[in-house]
Amino acid sequence: MSTVLVIGAGGVSSVAVHKMAMNAGIFTDIHLASRTKSKCDSIAASVKQRTGVEISTYEIDAEEVPAMVNLIRKIGPSLVVNLALPYQDLPIMDACLEAGVDYLDTANYEPKDEAKFEYKWQWAYHDRFKEAGLMALLGSGFDPGVTSVFSMWLKKHKLKTIRQLDILDCNGGDHGQAFATNFNPEINIREVTAPARHWENGEFVETPAMGKKVEFDFEQVGPKNMYMMYHEELESLARFIPELERGRFWMTFGDQYLTHLRVLENVGMTSIEPVEFEGKKIVPLEFLKAVLPNPGSLAEGYTGKTCIGTYVTGMKDGQEKTIFIYNNCDHAETNKEVGAQAVSYTTGVPAMIAASLMLQGEWMKPGVWNMEQFDPDEFMNRLNQYGLPWHVQECDKPFEK
Secondary structure, three states: OOEEEEEOOOHHHHHHHHHHHOOOOOOOEEEEEEOOHHHHHHHHHHHHHHHOOOOEEEEOOOOOHHHHHHHHHHHOOOEEEEOOOHHHHHHHHHHHHHHOOEEEEOOOOOOOOOOOOOOHHHHOOHHHHHHOOOEEEEOOEOOOEHHHHHHHHHHHHOOOEEEEEEEEEEEOOEOOOOOOOOOOHHHHHHHHHOOEEEEEOOEEEEEOOOOOEEEEEEOOOEEEEEEEEOOOHHHHHHHHOOOOOEEEEEEEOOHHHHHHHHHHHHOOOOOOOOEEEOOEEEOHHHHHHHHOOOHHHOOOOOEOEEEEEEEEEEEEOOEEEEEEEEEEEEHHHHHHHHOOOHHHHHHHHHHHHHHHHHHOOOOOOOEEEEHHHOOOHHHHHHHHHOOOOEEEEEEOOOOOO
C-alpha cells in the first residue's frame, strides 16, 4: 500500500494525479494539496468522474515549512510529489527532511527574485537526505527528465560515448489564443527571456536570449523555427556524461508568440522587479500571469502534436553514429484521456512513472539524485506503457547548425 501526497494543482499536477488514479494498484491512497483548495477539488472531481477514485484535498502554503510538516505527518505518505512552483522546492525538501519522507519534483529550484536555474541549491541537500535514509529525485518531467533518460538509454544500448547532444522541444499545436503559455506563465516567460547558455568544451557559454534560430523538420509536425535557450538538464547531463563536448537546448516558438512577448517585454510586463502601484508593491510578471489564460484551460479545442527528443552523436565500435530519439504527443488525445493538453501530459506522466519506480523500489537510494543516475530501462518501458511511446531514428549526420 502506497500513500502519496501531491503538492500543486496546475495542469501537470492534474495529469499526474489522473494517471496515479488509473494505476491504483501502485498509488493506493492519493492526497492533493495547494494554496487554492478549490483547484484541488476541481481535479479531484474530474478524477472521481473519470476513474471512480476518491482524492483527499487540502489547502497549504508550501513555503510554510511547519505547516507542510504538520500536513505530511497527518497524512503519513510514502512520497511527496512536488508539482508546485520551483521557488517552493527548498521549503518542501526541508519539510520532507523534518517529517521523514521521500521527495520528487519536476523542475529545479530557482530564486523568486532572480531568473537563475541551477541544481546547486538542491544538490547541496544530498548528505542530509542520505544521512536521514531518504531519497530526493530531481527533474522528473519530460525536459528535464525524459530527455535525460533518453540520453542515458542511448549510451547504454546504442552508443559507447556521447560527443554532441541537442534537446529539441517542439509544440506543433494550436490552442487558438492570441497569446498564451502552455505551462505556468510566470515560469515560462522567465525561462524564455533569460540569456541562453549551452555547454561547450568544458564550460557554459552565454549568448543573448533567443539569439540563435534554426529550422528543423519535426516528425509528425513539419518544419518549425526553434531557438536556443538554457534548460536545467544541460547542467546535469554535462555532469553525468563527462565526455560531452557540446550540449544545447532548443524550443520552437511561433512568430505571433514572439511578437506578443517582445511587446510585453518592451513595456516592462515581463519584469520580476517590484513596482509601486496605488501604494502597493506588485511584480509585473505576476500581474501578467493573472490576466493570461490559465494553461489548464487550453486543452479543449487544442489541435496538433508535440515532438520532443534528443539528437545525439557519439561512438560505437569505432564508428560515429547519430541518433534522434523522440516522442510525439497529440493534444486532442491527451484531452480525451485526462482533460489536459499535451504539454502538461508530457510532464505529468513522467512524474507519475518516476514516482511509481520509487514506490516500488526500482529507483530507491538515499540521497539527492537526478534521472541520469538510475538505470533507464524500466522507465523507458513504462513510457510506452503509460502513454508516451518513443521512437529511435538513425540520422545521416550530426546536428551541426
